[in-house]
Amino acid sequence: xxxxxxxxxxxxxxxxxxxxxxxxxxxxxxxxxxxxxxxxxxxxxxxxxxxxxxxxxxxxxxxxxxxxxxxxxxxxxxxxxxxxxxxxxxxxxxxxxxxxxxxxxxxxxxxxxxxxxxxxxxxxxxxxxxxxxxxxxxxxxxxxxxxxxxxxxxxxxxxxxxxxxxxxxxxxxxx
Numbered sequence: 001x002x003x004x005x006x007x008x009x010x011x012x013x014x015x016x017x018x019x020x021x022x023x024x025x026x027x028x029x030x031x032x033x034x035x036x037x038x039x040x041x042x043x044x045x046x047x048x049x050x051x052x053x054x055x056x057x058x059x060x061x062x063x064x065x066x067x068x069x070x071x072x073x074x075x076x077x078x079x080x081x082x083x084x085x086x087x088x089x090x091x092x093x094x095x096x097x098x099x100x101x102x103x104x105x106x107x108x109x110x111x112x113x114x115x116x117x118x119x120x121x122x123x124x125x126x127x128x129x130x131x132x133x134x135x136x137x138x139x140x141x142x143x144x145x146x147x148x149x150x151x152x153x154x155x156x157x158x159x160x161x162x163x164x165x166x167x168x169x170x171x172x173x174x175x
Contacts, residue, residue, distance in 0.1 A: 079165040083158055090154025097150055101143040108136065 112132040119125045 075165060075168065079162060082165075083162055086158045086161070087154065090150065090157065094147060094150045094154065097143075097147055101147070104143075105136070105139065108132075108139065 112128065115128050115132075116125060119128060
């Protein structure tokens with residue numbers, strides 16, 4: 001019974017290294033090939049004609065592409081400068097007209113206030129107020145048309161050259 005009480009011995013499983021042993025090399029037996037780079041003359045090396053032609057063609061295409069891109073960049077720079085100048089001049093004209101309109105309206109308002117102070121009757125006040133409102137409406141309408149014309153002119157002068165130059169730049173880049 002003593003033998004039955006003893007647990008059987010289990011063996012350890014073999015490791016992967018034991019089953020598939022990794023080969024070992026003695027690297028001292030291998031020798032690297034000798035190459036003397038200093039004595040190699042690259043000037044004497046011949047490049048195949050096809051490779052030389054392909055390289056020359058690629059360089060020519062790169063130079064041509066660079067020239068086109070440079071021209072397009074210069075055109076774009078000129079376009080931006082011209083557009084900015086035109087837009088700045090238009091904004092300046094608009095602001096001058098708007099300030100003139102505001103000054104004119106303020107003076108008309110002060111004149112109207114002075115006239116109201118000199119009125120002798122309620123009927124005269126109503127008559128002055130009606131005339132002032134009619135004249136103010138006509139003046140503001142005219143001023144709005146003038147300001148609208150300045151905006152339209154500025155937009156046209158700014159956008160037309162942009163359309164023309166962008167078309168020209170795109171044609172230059174595509175060629």
